[in-house]
Amino acid sequence: MKRVLILGAGTAGTMLANHLRRELSGDEWSITVVDRDNDHHYQPGYLFIPFGMYQPDRVRKPRTRYLPPGVDFIESAVLRVRADDSEVDLENGRVLGYDWLLVASGTRPRPDLTPGMADGGLWHTKVFDFYTLEGATRLHEALEAFTGGKLLVQLTDMPIKCPVAPLEFVFLAEDWFRKRGIRHKVDITYVTPLDGAFTKPVASHELGSLLADRSIRLAPDFALERIDNDRQMIVSYDGRELPFDLLVTIPLNTGQQFVIDSGLGDENGFIPVDKATLRSIAHENIFVLGDASNIPTSKAGSVAHFSVETFVPNFLEVVNGKPMTHSFDGHANCFIESGRGQALLLDFNYDTQPLTGSYPLPAVGPMKLLGRSRLNHLGKLAFEQMYWRLLLPGHKLPVPTLMSMAGKHEEE
Ligand SMILES: Cc1cc2nc3c(=O)[nH]c(=O)nc-3n(C[C@H](O)[C@H](O)[C@H](O)COP(=O)(O)OP(=O)(O)OC[C@H]3O[C@@H](n4cnc5c(N)ncnc54)[C@H](O)[C@@H]3O)c2cc1C
Structure with a gap:
């Protein structure tokens, strides 16, 4: 049995568990996810709590509800990764071995x-x-x-x-x-x-x-x-x-203490990776998804989403001994609430800064890039349900994984 170990059951870790359980045979692969508690937070909802728009309970749900059958969930803090031994020490005293380690432990204020x-x-x-x-x-x-x-x-x-x-x-x-x-x-x-x-x-x-x-x-x-x-x-x-x-x-904001204690992080506790494949620079059997890596794009749920979609086919190639053929471009997509029932939308990647225009289609949009609109605001609110129902379970959303220049005003 080959072992995938995922550290963190937040946005990236939950998506990874769902995607990989569908792709990897249960007879050949075990998938284990570790998190310190069973409380998944929809963090974009924190923004609305100070203004009484959301009650605190609205943003929390049990992590286990969003992990698929056939994935083992262990509730314990990670203390240390011993990368040379391919083992992880947990606070509850357990030691977990792995063939492939996927770090999705995010960042913390x-x-x-x-x-x-x-x-x-x-x-x-x-x-x-x-x-x-x-x-x-x-x-x-x-x-x-x-x-x-x-x-x-x-x-x-x-x-x-x-x-x-x-x-x-x-x-x-x-x-x-x-x-x-x-x-x-x-x-x-x-x-x-x-x-x-x-x-x-x-x-x-x-x-x-x-x-x-x-x-x-x-x-x-x-x-x-x-x-x-x-x-x-x-x-x-x-x-x-x-x-x-x-x-x-x-x-x-820094990376997690166990990343620093394990000697895996840079000076801010973020793990250096190849920005196209998200593979650790130091260890071939470690990949880093979501906020925990040092890739030069925004730390955002949308980046976790797009990068997981690029990572999964690469991972299937690499575990079958093939070269990785997919390349993550740093795609980020963020709504910006601007008050008065409106919002702006940003769409960018490693090489292209946020530009004005329309999204996802040229001219018709219907979303406006870097311009305020009611529809953008409604898109931001609708995202909450998409997060729980589509994104975490690893279903495809109607937006491109890699950034497209279609609809963007390039002359800026
Ligand atoms: C106020 C606010 C608003 C935001 N709005 C947006 C938005 O509108 N759009 C957007 O795209 N993004 C938004 N984000 C960012 C988004 O929430 C994060 O980028 C995203 O959750 C990153 O996913 P992740 O899996 O890397 O980290 P997380 O989702 O934070 O998950 C990390 C997990 O690792 C676990 N973990 C950490 N250390 C340990 C340990 N030692 N042992 C065990 N488990 C551990 C944590 O408990 C956590 O569950 C917002 C964030 C905030 C705070």
């Missing part, structure tokens, strides 16, 4: 790495994250109680998962205050270490204009050094200070 953030007296009273279920839930209570003052929405550093989520938060917050009739009492600033609203020039220009239209200030090039809890200020490495009444921060 690390508020403990910035002085004055998690260890400051204001954490979860005036300083919040929304990248965890607890943070998003506590932030809802704080927003309900907020009657006016300075709101900072602040990104600590890249890379983070879903790099558009901080901008979505700021647009939804602006809309929320407007609907509550207190927009004129709230001074909103988006604080970023980047030199503009976003990483890529065309998207940065479009999103920067939208911030200006909504009278949201932009504080670029702000590299956070620490939070001064006594003076309610964020302080940058170059000595700039910004005061706040409410701070919504996106902490540093």
Whole structure:
């Protein structure tokens, strides 16, 4: 019996288990999935919890409900991968051997790495994250109680998962205050270490204009050094200070501790891979899917989805001793909530930045790229059901796996 071991039953790990169980004979292959708990979170839903649009329970479901028959699920934390022995140590004392290891352990917010953030007296009273279920839930209570003052929405550093989520938060917050009739009492600033609203020039220009239209200030090039809890200020490495009444921060994101402890990660705990095949540079029998690798594209569920679809046929080739013939292009596809019941859509890959245009079809769309529309917003909301019903079980969605230039305005 040949053994596939998948570490992590989040977005990528669950899709992998479903795809591979269909493709690999149960007589010849065992598939085992490990996760620290049985609680799968639909993380894009965290965005809506602070605004009372989703209740916290809406985003959680048992992981085992989405794993197929014929896959063993082990509930335990992973402590270490001993790659030279092809073995994994679990917190529950078990040691699992593997022929092929698929790491899908994602990334995690690390508020403990910035002085004055998690260890400051204001954490979860005036300083919040929304990248965890607890943070998003506590932030809802704080927003309900907020009657006016300075709101900072602040990104600590890249890379983070879903790099558009901080901008979505700021647009939804602006809309929320407007609907509550207190927009004129709230001074909103988006604080970023980047030199503009976003990483890529065309998207940065479009999103920067939208911030200006909504009278949201932009504080670029702000590299956070620490939070001064006594003076309610964020302080940058170059000595700039910004005061706040409410701070919504996106902490540093790193890979998992077991990746670092196993010597598999780079300085941020992300595993170096070949960006086309997702095979570990250091170990031939390890592949990395989802946020856990160092590929130069967004960390996003859509990237996990497209990369799994490219990886599976490659994996079937490699286990049969053939060369891999499929190449992942870094395809990412992200909706950006812009408030007022509208959203934008980004579609890009390793080589092509987000451009304006229509998606998935030229001229007819029906989605608009980098333009606001009601349909984009409805697409974002509909994605929740697609995630649980189609994406996790590994069914094909009506979008191309590799990025297409059809409908994009190339002259930009
Ligand atoms: C606020 C927010 C909004 C987002 N919005 C979008 C969006 O609109 N579109 C989009 O495409 N993406 C979005 N994302 C990003 C998306 O959720 C992630 O990119 C995606 O879930 C990555 O999948 P993954 O499998 O790599 O990691 P995850 O889904 O995070 O899964 C990793 C799994 O590994 C497990 N694990 C980690 N360490 C261990 C250990 N030591 N032992 C055992 N198990 C372990 C974890 O418990 C987890 O289940 C959003 C994320 C956030 C936080």
